[in-house]
Amino acid sequence: IKDIDASRTQRALVPSVGIDYDSFFVSQLNALRDEGRYRHFAELERIVGAFPKARLHRPGQPPRDVIVWCSNDYLGMGQHPAVLETMQAAVGSQGSGAGGTRNISGTNIAHVALERELATLHGKQAALVFTSGYVANETTLQTLGAALPKCEIYSDALNHASMIAGIRHSGAVRRIFRHNDLDHLEELLAASDPATPKIVAFESVYSMDGDVAPIGQICKAAHRHGALTYLDEVHAVGMYGARGAGIAERDGALEEVDIIQGTLAKAFGVIGGYIASSAATVDFIRSFGAGFIFSTSMPPAIAAAALASIRHVSCNLELRVRHQDRVERLKHRLHHAGLPLMPSATHIVPVLVGDAARCKQASDLLLDGYRIYVQPINYPTVPRGTERLRLTPTPLHSDEDIAYLVEALQHVWRTLGLDLGIAVNGKP
């Protein structure tokens, strides 16, 4: 920002507007910086076969290899040979872009095959692919909430920004229930007009705490009050359930969920999002969802690669077993080292720091001293005072990687004077 040529900044064209646009933006950015919340990009070069290692590039410094502990390529599928070969072959045969929106020359055989696979995976009649999980949430909730007369949307307090955006843009009445609080949801539903159309929107695995929703119970409550259920399984698909269809599959609640939303960008290692639901619901979103209709569809090679990834992941239970084994090992080690592991029922392993500046310092020390890359997580992603390091073990992290990380964290905690609880092994 300091290097910006002042003569090239955007000025108010008419003095009466009373704002110097770039000065305004810079002052807002400086406020963010003062709070320690300004985000710098970590420029990674991923290296096929090396994950969880990657090369980090920083201005004015030579690149260095780091161990990545905060990737959402949860299963390492972003570098799996089955996925890469399929993607390369599809680029070779079909080229790069899709060539249009889905309705105007942009529907490829690969999209259709992918949608069939996703519908089967989730035990639904149909599925629809979007360019991202964000767009899938935003478009679907916006379209449903706007179309259903006087619709009310019941939203978990910790729902992702993409769901919040969709609900807001829909113009539906938004009612927020306390996070994972079934009683509060029941109370709100019971207080509403039984004749009003309703949607209950929630997630299965919450991305920053790693806790899990009681899907079956929430769906039962919703259905008792005539509501549709909308479940974001972005942090669960590929990783939970016998075939990797998510927590709803694991908990035997697939049929209870009316609309399942997922991503192709995390456990499946590619990019894109989707919904799976009844044929009528999917056809409705396909026909009325602006974020679906008016945007170029994903490249065929991406759709083909996603399909290859889903097929590989869904029949590889060992991958999920190995993943959970890594998760348990890391949690166990952190606990024994006296590090403040936050409660988590899943592969998302948050370690509490509780302060934005300290969290950034911890992340910097890990990188500079140990070549470990973990991005600090700050407000507004998490509430102030709960800033944390969010660790995401993958099946590719070795025992040595885990031991090294825990040792490095202990050193960093000591250096920063952070609280190291009494370690179970007696050596805090």
Ligand code: PMP
């Ligand atoms: N839902 C949740 C809960 C998420 O955490 C995210 C992204 N991190 C999304 C949706 C959006 O998914 P995508 O990255 O595929 O856009």
